[in-house]
Amino acid sequence: MADENNSNGGSSGKNGRVGLVERVTTGVKEDIQALKTDIPTKAKEQIDGLKDPTKTQVYTSIFRHKHDDTPRNRALGVLSNVFLHLHPAKINRDAVRYSYTWGMGGITFYLFIILTYTGVLLMFYYHPSKVQAFRDVLYLEHDVPFGKILRNMHRWAAHLMVIGVWLHMFRVFLTGSYKKPREFNWNIGVLLLVFTLLLSFTGYLLPDDQLGFWAVTVGTNMARATPLLGHEGPFGSMLGMTPYNDVRFGLLGGSIVDANALLRSYIWHCIGIPIVASVLMIVHFWRVRKDGGISGPAPVMLEAEADKPRRGPKAAGE
């Protein structure tokens, strides 16, 4: 036993080493032999798998349902997508009519996305300080690649958004869509209208040119006259309001439109109001669904039915 042990691994190390080398070489040879058959089969499997990429694990992990043209898949395409699941799977056949909806709410939201995107890009080139701000805009207009169209898009999208919000409100009013059960959502909408105007207004000052400066001066001068809280407003001076502690001072961070006003404007424009508006938008969209989808086009109601219950089996035309 001891001899055997010795001959195998101990003093006769040379023999043992040869054995190891042999074993390794035969092993490697076996591996190569196996590879010659394994690789082609695996490769074939791989290529076969690529012929139908929708069956790969990566694909099925991203898209969690099939794409055959079945009603179920059409519904799942909307419901299992985080960006689309705001929609129901099905809607009233008339609710897609553009002449009724005008599409202004959606367009406004799309413009908000464009504005966020272009706005973030603009922020890379802009310092909200009196020394830099105007030069940054010049730099953006003349030196930054596509800087001019970036700024133009941001400005015009903002104007379009204001118009879009107005037209959206106009349509919602004309179709009586603020009526029961959508009263609260109308209120959220009014707040969003106000925030849209404020977003646009705070952005007006940022180029730090004559146009923005005087527009914001005119705009915030009104705050001087706020009753009770402005130093020129009714009862303001009685409450101890001066140009240095009234509501206008709070808005501008000073008694004139200057560096602090620029910074405040910037922060409200880029951070403060977008966050608040986004939260309100979430509520707004969510409430559209919870209040029963968009209001119509609903079946017309007659005078005689006015005071009957709107919902339930007795509802008109249902």
Place this chain on the structure above:
Amino acid sequence: MDWRQLWEICSAPDNVPIVGLIPLLGFYIYLAVKQARANDQLIEQLEADPAMAKTHHRKTWPFKPGWAKEVHVWPFLLRIEFLAAIIVTIILMIWSITLNAPLEEPANPNLTMNPAKAPWYFLGLQEMLVYFDPWIAGVVMPTMIIIGLMVIPYIDTNPLGSGYYTWKQRKFSISTFMFGFVILWVAMIIIGTFIRGPGWQWFWPGQTWDHNRLIYEVNRDLPDLFGLTSNMAKAVFGGIVVVGFYLVGGGAVYSLFRRKMQKDFQRMSLLQFSLMAFLWLTMIALPLKMALRLLWHIKYVWITPWFNV
């Protein structure tokens, strides 16, 4: 006719949205009126024929009994949204390529712009400054507009016209809103943009902006017309006029509702009715004050040591 001046105003980059808003608003008003008229006709038909009202599907769009009531969001809604996004993007790109955003000289507090105008969407409020002191035009009125808009769903108790365009079923609310939005908001913006020139003076479209023009306008206060001289008398008189306006106006609104809109009146609570009347009269006060100024050169109605109305 100064075409160059007109072109300068209309083509000022920030005025372009308003130039665009006018036809856009016109188009959508047309779209709404068209559908309201169709719905009103249908309502008339159905009211005349109760048997038809029981079976009719009650929409002006084509309908066949076998049709599915609902359609899939994909593709029937999403394709519209994608198309809208593409169209808006194209419009925005073309607009951004062809027209540059305005950039003037660096801000200079020592060089006042004349006219110094607010952003175009606030020009209605700035135009109001001609007729009211800043605390009303700049603070109270905007607040009232926001509050007024927010209470609309709670004071409009008319259950008709929910979810479809109509005129006959909502004459009062629609005419009020149209008046407020189209006349008092949009038209005032148009005046503020296209008509108001240096010194915030009235220049007709095409009239040259004369920076040295002076207008000698003697404005009077309403109490002066009645020969009141003491501050006390002016304050008391103005208070009576303003409170009287709301009281008499409230009576007039009541009378209108009692005669013409009895059902709406019955549905409204005291709070709903008085809130509606107050807001409505406040809205009407703006054109009334404008008329007082433009026709009789009256500046203030109510003068007190603390505020003037």
